[in-house]
Amino acid sequence: MKEFGFVRTAIAVPQIKVADVSANVQAISDLIDAAEARQAAVVVFPELSVTAYTCGDLFAQSALLNRAESGVETFAAHLKNKNVLAVVGAPIPVDAGLYNCAVVLQGGRILGAVPKTHLPNSHEFYERRWFTPAASLKGTREIRYAGQDFPIGTDLLFCDCDNRDIKIGVEICEDLWAPMPPSGRLAAGGATVIVNPSSSNELIAKSEYREELVRQQSARCNAAYLYASCGIGESTTDLVFGGDGYIYEKGACLAKTERFIDGAQIVYADLDIEGLIHDRRTQTSFADESSVGEPLRQIPCRMGDFAALEREIDSAPFVPSDLAARRRRCEEIFAIQSVGLMSRLRHIGNVPMVLGISGGLDSTLALLVCAEACDRLNLSRDHIHAVTMPGFGTTDRTYHNAVDLIHGIGASFHEIGIGDAVTDHLNALGHPLDLHDVTYENAQARERTQILMDLANQVGGIVVGTGDLSELALGWATYNGDHMSMYAVNAGVPKTLVRYLVDYVADRKGSEAIRDILKDVLDTPVSPELLPPDQSGKIAQKTEDLVGPYALHDFFLYHVMRNGYGPQKVYLLAKRAFDGAYADGVIYKWLRSFYWRFFAQQFKRSCLPDGPKVGSVALSPRGDWRMPSDAKVRLWMDEVEKIEHE
The missing domain is CATH 3.40.50.620 (HUPs)
Structure with missing residues (x-):
């Protein structure tokens, strides 16, 4: 289906246990296997899914950080003979800082890590106590972690070798809520798929607002947007998490998870990349944005293909069915x-x-x-x-x-x-x-x-x-x-x-x-x-x-x-x-x-x-x-x- 511009994607919400890396690695690996079996090219997991997001001051413990690193190494080995590209969350130390990162892996390789740009530090959020914002990386462009050397930064695009239009950019949770989300720059630089590993807790009416942010950003960027937030296993102390996740394309919802499910879940959607590119080519303002800023680093990979289209195709596209x-x-x-x-x-x-x-x-x-x-x-x-x-x-x-x-x-x-x-x-x-x-x-x-x-x-x-x-x-x-x-x-x-x-x-x-x-x-x-x-x-x-x-x-x-x-x-x-x-x-x-x-x-x-x-x-x-x-x-x-x- 890649020849027609289709790519199968998934968002997964594992049953996470706070600070239990071994259990989390197993839960994520099981969902990776499920995504591979369904011929998904990409599967996205929540923010800091290797350790859990709500570890608090445990992020200062070397035992947790070392076990997280070995967990990422385990993922790389688990993916050695698989086509699916997995995006998992892990805390990565770089020099004197600790970065909240999305790690992108495929075929036994760590392709790159994207650190979080905007760290929330108000109300229930206190991320700056433990993490360093991406801007502090400054000249660091490559690191060694989990036994491999790979690029790190917010300027990474993961690009399919078979279809040059399939390009994945990453932003993390709060990045979407900022006045100028990194996904805007990523889309202008060529990303057709934006993935967002997130840990967003539940409050009254927050889910509707969160989904509207995803919908609007997918429409504004003429992109697909994969948003995966952590499930109820993260719920601890004062916060409850519901496992809210969406796959949007140009402002239209293709799939979403159920909130407050006691257990793991994974949902799929076949994205139409050709349709996104058509809109970008006919929207002159989008082309104007593509010339702004430094060029992004393109990381080559070969994403999996699938045999039969599962995307719902409306037989009456001019007439709303509702x-x-x-x-x-x-x-x-x-x-x-x-x-x-x-x-x-x-x-x-x-x-x-x-x-x-x-x-x-x-x-x-x-x-x-x-x-x-x-x-x-x-x-x-x-x-x-x-x-x-x-x-x-x-x-x-x-x-x-x-x-x-x-x-x-x-x-x-x-x-x-x-x-x-x-x-x-x-x-x-x-x-x-x-x-x-x-x-x-x-x-x-x-x-x-x-x-x-x-x-x-x-x-x-x-x-x-x-x-x-x-x-x-x-x-x-x-x-x-x-x-x-x-x-x-x-x-x-x-x-x-x-x-x-x-x-x-x-x-x-x-x-x-x-x-x-x-x-x-x-x-x-x-x-x-x-x-x-x-x-x-x-x-x-x-x-x-x-x-x-x-x-x-x-x-x-x-x-x-x-x-x-x-x-x-x-x-x-x-x-x-x-x-x-x-x-x-x-x-x-x-x-x-x-x-x-x-x-x-x-x-x-x-x-x-x-x-x-x-x-x-x-x-x-x-x-x-x-x-x-x-x-x-x-x-x-x-x-x-x-x-x-x-």
């Missing part, structure tokens, strides 16, 4: 859309809005946005000129939903059939009316757009576009037909989210009559309705039969745009996300189609009308996606074809 979160997302997006339109209207004098209503999801959402913009501006909803334009493919169901919805919203109603005009136009072209090809379909779309544009001129208004983000990605729009408008309110909304937005408005903002119409619109198959209905009068032309499932296309779009993944990795993730829903061959077919369409249809995106950006994936040629219209797809298709061969 109901409350989804409602909040819909509320925010609907506000962005309506405020964007409101601002445009206010700027041009609160002119009327003109839009076509088909009875489908996209135009329904656009109409709801227009109504909300009117309400925000205290304008009568008859400012909206909603037009139904029945054509060759219009069904009774969509027609009646469109008519009822327009009246229910309170918009100005217009019905302008396109059948005669399109027939005259096709006859003028000498095009047979029974030849249902692209000319037949696009003539209808362009006739509708012409009606809307001319009506906008007539009433002194603007045409509000209805097309969504997914259609823009696939080019599923008629050039200079439904592709064009004067403000496109749905341009930033993917198809898989449109449905939930309409459902949100139905539940939160609609009357009972409007709610019933919206629910029926939600149940209607997605269709451009450009081909005649079937013999029973139902929709014959279903979009997803032609271009593929939007669930797949939105998944592809998200990972291609948001993370910059190549076809092989997108396919790998899709297989895991849609296991049991789509066969591998179906996923491959539509992935191939996605890439072909995405490149071939860029010319349509190069001249898009304005529209509000609502998420991190957007296709506006003025901001988020500046792709040459004539870019060749060959490189990507070569990789797609490798999937078929393999």
